[in-house]
Amino acid sequence: MKLLVYLLAGVIFGIGLTISQMVDPMKVLNFLSITESWDPSLAFVMVGAIGLFSISRIVFTKNNKVSIFGDVIGQKISSVIDKKLVVGSILFGVGWGITGLCPGPAVANISNLDPKILVFILVMIISMRISHRLK
Amino acid sequence: MTEFTPVAGLVGGLLIGLSAAMLLIFAGRIAGISGIVNGMFTRDRKEILWRGAFVVGLIIGPVIASNFNYSLPTNIEMTWPQVILGGIFVGLGTNLANGCTSGHGVCGIGRFSSRSIIATAIFMLVAMITVWLMRNGLGELL
Numbered sequence: 001m002k003l004l005v006y007l008l009a010g011v012i013f014g015i016g017l018t019i020s021q022m023v024d025p026m027k028v029l030n031f032l033s034i035t036e037s038w039d040p041s042l043a044f045v046m047v048g049a050i051g052l053f054s055i056s057r058i059v060f061t062k063n064n065k066v067s068i069f070g071d072v073i074g075q076k077i078s079s080v081i082d083k084k085l086v087v088g089s090i091l092f093g094v095g096w097g098i099t100g101l102c103p104g105p106a107v108a109n110i111s112n113l114d115p116k117i118l119v120f121i122l123v124m125i126i127s128m129r130i131s132h133r134l135k
Numbered sequence: 136m137t138e139f140t141p142v143a144g145l146v147g148g149l150l151i152g153l154s155a156a157m158l159l160i161f162a163g164r165i166a167g168i169s170g171i172v173n174g175m176f177t178r179d180r181k182e183i184l185w186r187g188a189f190v191v192g193l194i195i196g197p198v199i200a201s202n203f204n205y206s207l208p209t210n211i212e213m214t215w216p217q218v219i220l221g222g223i224f225v226g227l228g229t230n231l232a233n234g235c236t237s238g239h240g241v242c243g244i245g246r247f248s249s250r251s252i253i254a255t256a257i258f259m260l261v262a263m264i265t266v267w268l269m270r271n272g273l274g275e276l277l
Binding site: 002003004005006007008009010011012013014015016017018019020021022023024025026027029030032033034035036037039040041042043044045046047048049050051052053054056057060066067068069071072073077078079080081084085086087088089090091092093094095096097098099101102103104106107108109110111112114116117119120121122123124125126127128129130131132135 | 136137138139140141142143144145146147148149150151152153154155156157158159160161162163164165166168169172173176184185186188189190191192193194195196197198199200201205206207208209210211212213215217218219220221222223224225226227228229230231232233235236237239240241242244245246247248249250253254255257258259260261262263264265266267268269270277
């Protein structure tokens with residue numbers, strides 16, 4: 001039963017990425033390209049997503065200390081601003097800027113079986129695991 | 136060129152926000168895709184199952200949307216060096232920073248976390264500079 005909630009959340013996330021066209025690397029690259037052929041559509045994705053999430057969170061946590069499944073909300077969340085955060089964000093920005101792909105949209109593209117998407121995900125996961133081991 | 140689509144963007148964004156709110160309200164979890172994927176590689180069956188269910192949903196979602204005239208891109212215009220380099224940078228970067236566009240950009244900012252606001256500002260700025268470099272010479276080398 002719990003797994004159905006996770007599945008449904010994934011489905012909704014995937015539909016959201018598709019409707020907003022954030023699954024299209026060209027759309028993302030044009031959003032990031034302010035000086036030429038700028039497409040600000042994805043700013044509206046951020047506004048919608050952050051807005052709904054933060055309002056839901058504020059309303060829910062006001063009246064509840066634990067989630068519906070009984071977990072403490074926001075456990076294990078770091079608030080440290082360190083070198084790893086800064087270096088990691090720079091590296092991620094470079095990769096995002098080269099391809100227009102970040103993890104969510106890459107995974108959402110899997111059903112098309114495009115070899116470039118599949119190799120991107122494979123290399124991304126291998127890199128994550130190597131970084132995870134070294135940390 | 137891509138068409139300016141503010142309404143589709145807002146609707147899609149609201150759905151992403153709804154999904155993130157569901158994970159938080161039901162399970163107290165953060166909808167960060169890099170973290171969800173990275174955390175699948177464990178022996179803990181419970182962790183594998185919920186992450187796997189979410190990822191399967193994330194893959195099925197676009198297939199469902201394609202029945203309503205929303206489709207995945209079919210022209211992935213990237214060279215192989217770009218694919219490989221991009222994968223390496225995104226994998227290392229999201230793991231070091233503990234988050235990506237969803238974890239820091241949506242959930243973190245949505246919690247008003249200064250850590251996530253800084254991360255998002257950095258990766259967006261660096262991505263913008265990278266796109267400019269790619270479109271002004273670097274792209275022909277990669």
